[in-house]
Amino acid sequence: EVQLVESGGGLVKPGGSLRLSCAASGFTFSTYSMNWVRQAPGKGLEWVSSLSSDSNYIFYTDSVKGRFTISRDNAKNSLYLQMNSLRAEDTATYYCARSTYSNSYLFEYWGQGTLVTVSS
């Protein structure tokens, strides 16, 4: 059974940093692209970042470029999102999502999400 478990969320002040983790199990992690998608309270879904299986291809939405860094450790079956210079508008539930094998743009499996609150 595919499982994705996010952790690392919490309350942080504007300008602060946070590192999210996603522990994956139930599939061969090293062969799938992985993603972060966020959802502000009461709002819709917003793609944040994607990372290819070999970490050679990395993509970010414009609003987080230069502030967020996606990475993975295939030996630990883990995905990360380092978030720096956090802003109030980054407040959201952050979901880790696995792509399908044949289409890196499709989000086939999702974690339960971790809430990040940026507030003074």
Place this chain on the structure above:
Amino acid sequence: DIQLTQSPSFLSASVGDRVTITCRASQGISSYLAWYQQKPGKAPKLLISAASTLQSGVPSRFSGSGSGTEFTLTISSLQPEDFATYYCEKLNGYPLTFGGGTKVEIK
């Protein structure tokens, strides 16, 4: 960047109703579109890819159609478990984009 506009943003329907949700792309995206269902407090679930390909395990009352700039998600006979918010997503490259969502509520 290509934008996706869903309509309506909210609809009220009864069990057994036929429901249609539209997703319009600001530029043509061929059939590169997916649909997701999200229930309150839960992660989204992938329903349909490539505009019309039903994912394994998704009930056949769900169907998708369209290409280019206009797409539809149809629920042929709404069931109690279908009350949720539905999102479309374009699949033709980065940046990835979701529609604003359509919330389906019980009438």
